[in-house]
Amino acid sequence: xxxxxxxxxxxxxxxxxxxxxxxxxxxxxxxxxxxxxxxxxxxxxxxxxxxxxxxxxxxxxxxxxxxxxxxxxxxxxxxxxxxxxxxxxxxxxxxxxxxxxxxxxxxxxxxxxxxxxxxxxxxxxxxxxxxxxx
Amino acid sequence: xxxxxxxxxxxxxxxxxxxxxxxxxxxxxxxxxxxxxxxxxxxxxxxxxxxxxxxxxxxxxxxxxxxxxxxxxxxxxxxxxxxxxxxxxxxxxxxxxxxxxxxxxxxxxxxxxxxxxxxxxxxxxxxxxxxxxxxxxxxxxxxxxxxxxxxxxxxxxxxxxxxxxxxxxxxxxxxxxxxxxxxxxxxxxxxxxxxxxxxxxxxxxxxxxxxxxxxxxxxxxxxxxxxxxxxxxxxxxxxxxxxxxxxxxxxxxxxxxxxxxxxxxxxxxxxxxxxxxxxxxxxx
Numbered sequence: 050x051x052x053x054x055x056x057x058x059x060x061x062x063x064x065x066x067x068x069x070x071x072x073x074x075x076x077x078x079x080x081x082x083x084x085x086x087x088x089x090x091x092x093x094x095x096x097x098x099x100x101x102x103x104x105x106x107x108x109x110x111x112x113x114x115x116x117x118x119x120x121x122x123x124x125x126x127x128x129x130x131x132x133x134x135x136x137x138x139x140x141x142x143x144x145x146x147x148x149x150x151x152x153x154x155x156x157x158x159x160x161x162x163x164x165x166x167x168x169x170x171x172x173x174x175x176x177x178x179x180x181x182x183x
Numbered sequence: 184x185x186x187x188x189x190x191x192x193x194x195x196x197x198x199x200x201x202x203x204x205x206x207x208x209x210x211x212x213x214x215x216x217x218x219x220x221x222x223x224x225x226x227x228x229x230x231x232x233x234x235x236x237x238x239x240x241x242x243x244x245x246x247x248x249x250x251x252x253x254x255x256x257x258x259x260x261x262x263x264x265x266x267x268x269x270x271x272x273x274x275x276x277x278x279x280x281x282x283x284x285x286x287x288x289x290x291x292x293x294x295x296x297x298x299x300x301x302x303x304x305x306x307x308x309x310x311x312x313x314x315x316x317x318x319x320x321x322x323x324x325x326x327x328x329x330x331x332x333x334x335x336x337x338x339x340x341x342x343x344x345x346x347x348x349x350x351x352x353x354x355x356x357x358x359x360x361x362x363x364x365x366x367x368x369x370x371x372x373x374x375x376x377x378x379x380x381x382x383x384x385x386x387x388x389x390x391x392x393x394x395x396x397x398x399x400x401x402x403x404x405x406x407x408x409x410x411x412x413x414x415x416x417x418x419x420x421x422x423x424x425x426x427x428x429x430x431x432x433x434x435x436x437x438x439x440x441x442x443x444x445x446x447x448x449x450x451x452x453x454x455x456x457x458x459x460x461x462x463x464x465x466x467x
């Protein structure tokens with residue numbers, strides 16, 4: 050039993066704390082503001098491939114507090130516990146393709162679209178910024 | 184204030200519940216040494232998590248969510264194994280309480296596992312603590328009314344701690360034989376919930392991606408954002424929209440274990456419980 054626990058701790062330390070937290074982000078990165086509403090996820094998002102920071106905030110949706118990015122049923126990235134007034138960010142490196150945004154509990158838009166394409170005609174929601182400030 | 188209170192309560196309960204159960208068990212077993220170690224471990228984990236949460240904030244770093252979910256999955260599975268061991272122990276001893284020889288053999292056995300249980304409490308706090316610390320910091324940093332939002336979150340965690348303490352107190356107050364009879368069934372449901380939660384976090388960790396279709400809609404029971412949902416999800420691991428995989432492992436664990444617990448430990452002990460149990464249906 051003890052040996053098992055020692056092993057578990059070793060695994061935890063490696064997994065939890067030896068994390069390459071945001072190691073060497075590329076200088077050019079996109080930042081997307083994601084607002085959670087009672088409806089759920091934002092309207093379809095279009096971005097370019099590469100590094101993207103999702104700044105997720107909640108403007109007063111009591112029923113939605115989580116934002117996930119999925120592809121083919123797999124969670125690519127997520128943030129949880131975004132209560133009204135709170136904001137949290139996460140950064141992903143996304144390749145071109147179709148993704149799904151998932152906001153559990155949303156009334157009408159529990160799932161939304163996220164398109165990553167090299168040549169986006171009008172990246173309305175996209176802003177290019179310096180390295181994200183968390 | 185209420186939304187952050189609910190989240191604080193749920194996150195806090197997931198840790199406080201395991202600590203409360205372990206504390207009551209160690210106390211009932213009169214494992215004072217392990218009991219003291221447990222508290223040192225719990226306090227140490229709290230300090231570690233608080234430092235981690237504040238550190239991440241000061242460094243403007245994001246909580247590595249995937250690794251966090253991986254940690255929750257591993258600790259969750261270890262907790263299931265340990266609670267299962269406690270259930271078996273309790274079950275075997277409900278019948279052989281008066282057997283002195285048996286008890287003496289246990290004391291030797293328990294000396295090692297008491298420390299392991301204390302360590303489990305440490306892991307349980309570590310598992311939820313870092314995420315809770317990050318959430319608390321975010322709440323006090325809210326764009327609108329940060330004082331109120333933060334206070335709500337802190338109150339939620341505080342109530343969770345009080346509930347954990349109440350579980351411990353309640354577990355100690357009731358006499359030994361009742362403790363053995365009652366805890367068995369309750370622990371089965373706690374462990375089944377932990378198992379389903381581990382599958383949930385395993386999906387979020389990127390480890391498990393099958394059987395993700397929604398199996399049930401329990402939003403009527405686990406209404407998002409309600410205090411009730413925080414209690415049910417925090418203590419029994421029941422999600423508003425459980426997936427096929429989550430329901431499957433819940434049933435596969437809960438049904439045989441309930442039968443095991445309700446079955447008399449020895450054939451000659453008279454059965455006081457009817458064989459058919461109302462608790463065989465999944466979370467309805």
